[in-house]
Amino acid sequence: MSDLTTPRPYRSYVYAYPHKTAYRPLPDPAPSLSALWRDEPKDALSLYAHIPFCEVRCGFCNLFTRIGAPDELTTRYLDALDRQATTVREALGDAAPVRFATAAFGGGTPTFLTADELSRLCDIAEKRMGVDLRAVPLSVETSPATATADRLAVLSERGATRLSIGVQSFVEAEARAAVRPQRRADVESALGRIRDTGVPVLNIDLIYGIDGQTERSWRSSLDAALTWRPEELYLYPLYVRPLTGLGRISPADRERADREWDERRLRLYRYGRDHLLAHGYEQVSMRMFRRTDAAPLGPDDYACQTDGMIGLGCGARSYTSALHYSFDYAVDMREIRSIIDAYTESEDFSRVEVGRWVDAEEARRRHLLQSLLQAEGMPVAGYEERFGSSPFADFPAELARFEALGWLDADAPAGLLRLSPEGLAYSDGLGPELFSPDVRAAMAAYEPK
DSSP: OOOOOOOOTTSOOOSSSSOGGGOEEOOSSOOBHHHHHTTSOOSSEEEEEEEOEESSOOTTOOSSOEEOOOTTHHHHHHHHHHHHHHHHHHHHOSSSOOOEEEEEEEESOGGGSOHHHHHHHHHIIIIITOOOTTTSOEEEEEOTTTOOHHHHHHHHHTTOOEEEEEEEOSSHHHHHHTTOOOOHHHHHHHHHHHHHHTOSEEEEEEEEOOTTOOHHHHHHHHHHHHTTOOSEEEEEEOOOOTTSTTGGGOOSOHHHHHHHHHHHHHHHHHHHHHHHHTTTEEESBSSEEEETTOOOOOOOOOOTTTSOEEEESTTOOEEOSSEEEESOOOOSHHHHHHHHHHHHHOOOOSBOOEEEEOOHHHHHHHHHHHHHTBTTOEEHHHHHHHHSSOHHHHSHHHHHHHHHTTOBOTTSOTTEEOBOHHHHHTHHHHHHHTSOHHHHHHHHHOOOO
16 A cells, blocks of 8 residues: 555544434435335334433534423423324334334433423333333433432333443543533442443543543543443544534634644553453453453344434434435534424424435445444454455455554464454544545535534
């Protein structure tokens, strides 16, 4: 390879492909849900319900969420969610078995809802969609301010198996720097309430790269989290996005500042990774670490590379084998409010208006990307069985480049394509290297709003 320039380690947070900024309004006539799902396998679906409300908008946040919910907005939102769920379940039909293998409530902050509203959300999942929440893994996101005993009791009773809390930092000065004001005592109290529920998996989210953060303060947060022996820990790099709170105050000399910031974030990532590995955790991906002695949750046969996703709510994505779709996307608060209001007023959810078609080449890219970014790697035989070709023949330039950069594990067992520790560290630089030219062009043409 002639170009061995190492990409920046933090180019883009890659968690789904194609990215939502590559979605576009679909031409008329908009495809119907029933036609899209008619011939899809539906025996291992995933359900995701999106609740787009938070008590505060963090300075780093570019999620589809708004602060507060005036004028009974949560009631109207759940009414719309109920209508959407009814329409979606009818579109799935009963010609073939419909079964959900996993479920998640995210946002936003699902526990922004009251305890009664959380009960209603669970009812929608069970009575409208047919998900047996007590029989499948159910993950729910929460925050220190909203992890109240009554809300957590509902989630525990309705079958939650994983509660994920966004702490970000146990150091109060760092939380303020990230525009996430919170008291350490309140965080600890929330963690205590979560542990009291007996829900088997506690996940704590932490962020590195905050202004003023050092190895010493980073270790302080890591050790504070480890005190609770969470079954999972996610270590997220801080990103500054356009139209977010921190994005508006980014320095003028962006390029120089970004290079320095990259070096600092990479240093903190390695420190955090090594600290967790030394304290009984295994690395699952660049971000996710799991306690080695944590009990398994039981069978989970959903595979993100191949199985379908049903998204409910105006910020959720849905995936069929041929189309990824959602509602409109925005980061600016005024635009988000407008989209949420339009969603709550909608009566007809039978057609898809925004999305991106996924052809055979894009399916190959997605499979490789989502498999390779996991620490366990990708069995080459599984790829060959699904696509009838080799990843080395389909992506010769990309994989040769990764190998030359030292990102592939030369000691991986035969037949396993796996990232090296350095490759995992560069996941957010490696992932975008696998984006197709068409998706890159669509993302570049997207105008933030």
